[in-house]
Every structure is written in C-alpha cells, then in structure tokens.
Amino acid sequence: MDIVILDLEWNAAYSRRIKGYINEIIQFGAVKVSPGLQEKSCFSCFVKPQVSKHVNTLVTDLTSITDDNLTGGLTFMQAVSRFKKWAGECLLLTWGTSDILALIENCRYFSGDGQVPFLTRYCDLQRYAQERMGLGTKEQVGLSKAAELLGLDLSGMDHHRALDDSRMALEILKKVYHPQAMAPFVQECGAEFYRKITFKTTYICDLNSPLVEAGHLRFPCPKCGGESRRKTRWALKNKSFRAEFQCGSCGYPFAGRLTIKQKYEGLTVSKKTYPVAVIQAPRAPQPGPLGNMDLTFPQGVGVLRFAQWREENWVNHAFTTRVGGVSQKEFAAMNLGFRRGDDDGKVAENYRLFCAAAGFDPESLVCGAQDHHVNIRRVTAENRGTGIWREKDMESIDGLCTDDPAVTLVIYCADCVPLYFLDPAHRAIGLAHAGWRGTAAGMAREMVERMGKEFGTRPQDLLVAVGPSIGPECFEVDAPVGEEFLKLPQSGKFVSGPQGEKYHVDLWECNRQFLLSAGVREERITLGKVCTMCESDLLFSHRKTRGRRGSNCAMLALSGEGQG
Numbered sequence: 001m002d003i004v005i006l007d008l009e010w011n012a013a014y015s016r017r018i019k020g021y022i023n024e025i026i027q028f029g030a031v032k033v034s035p036g037l038q039e040k041s042c043f044s045c046f047v048k049p050q051v052s053k054h055v056n057t058l059v060t061d062l063t064s065i066t067d068d069n070l071t072g073g074l075t076f077m078q079a080v081s082r083f084k085k086w087a088g089e090c091l092l093l094t095w096g097t098s099d100i101l102a103l104i105e106n107c108r109y110f111s112g113d114g115q116v117p118f119l120t121r122y123c124d125l126q127r128y129a130q131e132r133m134g135l136g137t138k139e140q141v142g143l144s145k146a147a148e149l150l151g152l153d154l155s156g157m158d159h160h161r162a163l164d165d166s167r168m169a170l171e172i173l174k175k176v177y178h179p180q181a182m183a184p185f186v187q188e189c190g191a192e193f194y195r196k197i198t199f200k201t202t203y204i205c206d207l208n209s210p211l212v213e214a215g216h217l218r219f220p221c222p223k224c225g226g227e228s229r230r231k232t233r234w235a236l237k238n239k240s241f242r243a244e245f246q247c248g249s250c251g252y253p254f255a256g257r258l259t260i261k262q263k264y265e266g267l268t269v270s271k272k273t274y275p276v277a278v279i280q281a282p283r284a285p286q287p288g289p290l291g292n293m294d295l296t297f298p299q300g301v302g303v304l305r306f307a308q309w310r311e312e313n314w315v316n317h318a319f320t321t322r323v324g325g326v327s328q329k330e331f332a333a334m335n336l337g338f339r340r341g342d343d344d345g346k347v348a349e350n351y352r353l354f355c356a357a358a359g360f361d362p363e364s365l366v367c368g369a370q371d372h373h374v375n376i377r378r379v380t381a382e383n384r385g386t387g388i389w390r391e392k393d394m395e396s397i398d399g400l401c402t403d404d405p406a407v408t409l410v411i412y413c414a415d416c417v418p419l420y421f422l423d424p425a426h427r428a429i430g431l432a433h434a435g436w437r438g439t440a441a442g443m444a445r446e447m448v449e450r451m452g453k454e455f456g457t458r459p460q461d462l463l464v465a466v467g468p469s470i471g472p473e474c475f476e477v478d479a480p481v482g483e484e485f486l487k488l489p490q491s492g493k494f495v496s497g498p499q500g501e502k503y504h505v506d507l508w509e510c511n512r513q514f515l516l517s518a519g520v521r522e523e524r525i526t527l528g529k530v531c532t533m534c535e536s537d538l539l540f541s542h543r544k545t546r547g548r549r550g551s552n553c554a555m556l557a558l559s560g561e562g563q564g
Contacts, residue, residue, distance in 0.1 A: 007169065029044045029162025203261055401428065421451060448519070
C-alpha cells in the first residue's frame with residue numbers, strides 16, 4: 001500500500017452560520033511514496049475560501065499565500081474529490097493531528113458529514129517520529145525542529161507551504177522509518193477513530209463533580225511526606241484548583257495546585273506543590289525616576305509616566321502602581337482587576353481614585369476581554385464604560401485604538417507588556433496588551449498596520465512606548481516557549497540560552513524589533529525599562545506571587561473629553 005504524506009494550510013475564518021470560527025483550508029500539499037519510500041507523485045492545489053473572502057495577514061506572513069493565489073482555487077469539496085482520486089487506497093500520514101481535525105471540521109461544514117472520504121488508514125507521523133527519536137510525546141516537536149534534530153538540511157524548502165512541508169515530513173520519515181516499528185501507530189479509521197480523535201479534553205472546574213474523589217484533594221507534605229491540612233479555601237484559577245496547606249508533622253507551609261482533566265482514555269490528575277508566595281506590602285511613596293519613567297504620587301496615588309513623553313501634552317498616558325488604593329491583602333492596594341477575588345466595590349473605588357489622581361474621566365474608560373490574541377478594535381464614545389462599568393462586549397480583544405477624545409483606552413496586565421502608540425499627525429492613539437504569545441505573534445506590528453488602515457497612520461510618524469512588564473533577567477522560560485521565539489527574525493537580539501532547558505527572553509526588545517520591522521523609527525521607540533517582577537512592592541507581578549495578585553492598568557487618552 002502506498003504512503004501519502006499530507007500537509008494543509010488554513011485560514012481562521014468567522015462563520016455567521018455557526019456563529020464561530022472555522023479553520024478554513026486554503027491549500028493541499030501531499031507527496032505519494034511506495035512502501036519503500038520512493039516518491040511516485042505529488043499533489044498541490046489552492047482552495048478558494050468560501051467562508052472568509054480574505055486571507056488573514058498573519059497567515060500571509062507565515063505562508064506567503066495571498067488573496068490573489070486563491071482566486072482561481074478549487075472549492076473545498078472539489079479539492080477533496082481530486083485528492084481522493086489521486087491518493088487512491090493509501091496509508092495517510094500528517095505531522096500531528098491538527099490537519100486531520102481541520103479536514104474533519106471542513107468536511108462537516110461543507111458537506112454535513114464529518115467523515116473524510118479518503119481517510120481509511122492513518123498514522124500520526126509526529127508522534128511516531130518523536131518516539132523513534134527518543135523524545136517521547138509529552139511535548140510536541142515542530143516539523144522544522146525535528147528536521148534540525150535529525151541533521152537534515154532543508155534550506156531549499158519553503159516552510160509553511162503545504163507541498164514543501166509534506167516533502168520535509170517525508171525526509172524525516174526516511175530517517176526514522178521502520179515498518180514493524182510504525183505498525184502500532186497505524187489506525188483503522190472507523191467510528192472509534194473519529195470518536196477518539198475529535199474528543200475534546202475538558203478540565204474539571206467543579207470540585208462537587210462526581211468524578212472528583214477525596215484522594216484527589218489530599219496533598220502530602222513535600223518536605224517530610226506527612227499528612228497536611230488545608231489552610232485556605234480552594235480557588236479556581238486558570239482551570240486549576242489552588243490552596244495553601246500546612247504539614248501536620250513538621251509544620252511546613254506550602255501551596256498546592258490540582259488540575260483534573262477528562263480525556264478520552266479517562267481522568268488524569270496532576271498535583272504540584274510549591275512554596276507559599278511571599279506577598280510584599282506596597283512600598284512607601286517616594287517620587288523620582290524609575291527606569292525611563294517618572295514616578296509621582298498625586299493625591300497619594302502612585303502614577304508612572306514615560307519621561308520622554310513629557311512634552312506630548314495632546315495625550316494623557318499613565319500606568320498604575322499598587323500605591324494609593326483601598327484593596328487589601330494580596331490585592332493591596334490599587335488593584336484594578338475585577339474577577340480576581342477582590343471586592344468589586346473596592347476595585348471600582350480604585351478606578352475612581354486613580355482617574356482622579358491621574359486626570360482621566362472614569363466614565364470614559366474602555367477595556368476589552370483580553371486573552372492573549374492579536375485582535376484589535378477601534379472604539380468610540382459609544383463604547384464608554386465597556387469592560388469597567390458595563391459588561392465587556394469585545395471578546396478576544398487585546399488591542400484598542402481610537403481618534404475619539406471621548407474615550408480612555410485601558411488594558412490590564414501583571415507581567416505582560418503594555419504597548420502605547422501615538423500618531424501625532426492624525427491625533428490617533430492605540431494601546432495593546434502583549435503577553436509572550438501576543439509578543440511572539442506580532443501584536444506590535446498588528447497595531448501599526450491597524451492604525452494605518454483606520455487613521456492613515458504612517459509608521460515613521462508613530463511614537464511607541466513599551467510599558468512596565470517582566471524584564472529580560474526575570475523572564476525565564478522552558479524550551480517550548482523559548483523555541484517559539486527562536487523562530488522569529490532577529491531572535492539573537494532577544495533570546496539567550498539555553499542554560500540547561502531554560503531560556504531567557506527579552507520581551508521589550510522583541511517588541512522593539514517588531515516595531516522596527518513595521519517601519520517605526522528607532523528614535524521614536526521608548527522602552528520604559530521597569531520590571532514588574534523586580535518592582536513587585538510597587539507593581540503587581542503574576543510570576544513573583546504565583547498568581548496571588550491584583551492587576552495593573554495602562555491608560556491612554558487624547559486631550560479633551562477623555563480627561564477630567
């Protein structure tokens with residue numbers, strides 16, 4: 001039986017029909033080989049989008065596929081029909097299961113049948129190759145990384161174009177192929193296969209679930225192994241339950257994190273223990289320079305502003321501190337994050353106190369529902385109060401822009417990077433939240449491009465500042481995250497390591513490089529150089545306190561009605 005290695009490219013498209021996103025396939029690429037791995041033929045075609053009329057800019061950047069490429073493409077079902085005829089009876093391989101899931105999703109959307117017509121026998125090449133390479137399957141290894149580990153020179157291939165990626169996968173297969181070793185990884189694609197591959201792992205987020213057993217909630221002392229007593233209530237954060245414990249034998253205090261997943265194979269329970277975070281009290285007010293920012297305390301409230309923007313009096317910009325609010329304990333004192341466990345009334349009062357001290361109209365505040373994407377929304381006076389005084393109606397929005405002085409842009413963060421954008425020529429502004437995912441995905445560049453579309457902003461006119469966030473000495477990451485940054489251009493300027501299995505990433509410099517590549521002039525980029533982790537008695541830091549914290553806010557408004 002022939003072996004077919006398939007790779008797909010797709011475009012995230014919003015469908016009104018299903019009121020959600022679909023990974024709409026836009027390119028097929030495949031190579032057919034004999035059982036001895038001799039290439040017999042190849043298949044490549046573009047698929048004309050039917051859900052979204054345009055290719056996402058991130059997809060174009062990654063694949064070089066443009067709207068023009070897809071104009072004469074086949075419909076999805078035409079592509080499936082031609083591929084089936086070309087492939088014949090075969091063993092289908094893909095690098096990871098994401099392409100198979102995209103096929104199932106597209107077949108269900110366009111034909112109403114979730115079964116793939118040409119899929120009879122399947123092997124996850126990524127899983128098989130990682131086992132053969134001795135890497136295990138705990139962490140997924142990308143195609144190019146696997147090729148690098150195997151010493152393959154694939155410089156002539158265009159990564160993230162479907163046919164070249166399928167050929168790259170073939171070269172990897174040649175290095176690790178053994179028919180008997182692959183046999184256990186080959187699956188017959190019947191009903192059980194579809195149930196298993198489409199099963200969505202879910203997190204148990206209710207301790208009253210009948211799936212949760214008493215033993216799941218017990219944490220032995222990590223120091224002596226003795227029984228411990230829970231000292232705090234369970235708190236659910238990021239799909240994990242957290243509580244503090246104390247050993248009944250040695251008295252050692254520690255924190256525990258419990259994660260319960262419902263997988264196809266059954267329940268998995270993960271427990272981790274770590275030292276109890278030390279929460280520092282907010283520092284005493286002491287004005288002066290901090291990094292490249294000015295720290296002041298109007299009305300006893302700590303306010304940070306960029307020193308280089310003192311003359312930009314057509315805008316009001318600020319970054320909050322922990323000083324001057326009414327919140328207590330780990331939220332002390334100027335917590336501006338709702339839904340973190342603080343009293344909502346105190347958070348609201350903190351907003352009023354900070355706005356009064358920093359010169360913003362509290363009724364003008366606008367905030368999106370951030371979730372580490374690079375989506376940006378233009379806002380106007382109609383959005384006043386959204387996300388603060390009334391419900392958020394901007395899901396997955398991590399960037400805001402406006403030319404309306406009636407609104408104040410707000411983002412919240414506690415180690416993630418706030419990016420401030422000023423366009424003096426068009427009197428327009430932007431504010432973006434860039435965690436490590438948003439930074440690596442190019443949020444800085446996305447805002448430059450979006451302001452160009454919305455206001456006619458020219459990159460060379462922009463003033464951009466990088467606000468308080470975790471600094472390069474403190475942002476240590478594991479290999480999977482470090483390797484994501486190593487894929488980016490100029491990575492040598494913002495990634496150091498590895499040291500063991502750890503890397504250090506300079507998010508400030510990474511964002512700066514994205515800005516430079518987008519056309520922003522070097523002398524018009526300001527790095528605040530204030531590290532939230534180093535200054536955790538002044539600023540909230542998620543990493544420093546292991547999540548027990550409030551939220552900082554960045555605010556930006558045009559002079560006029562947006563300020564008090």
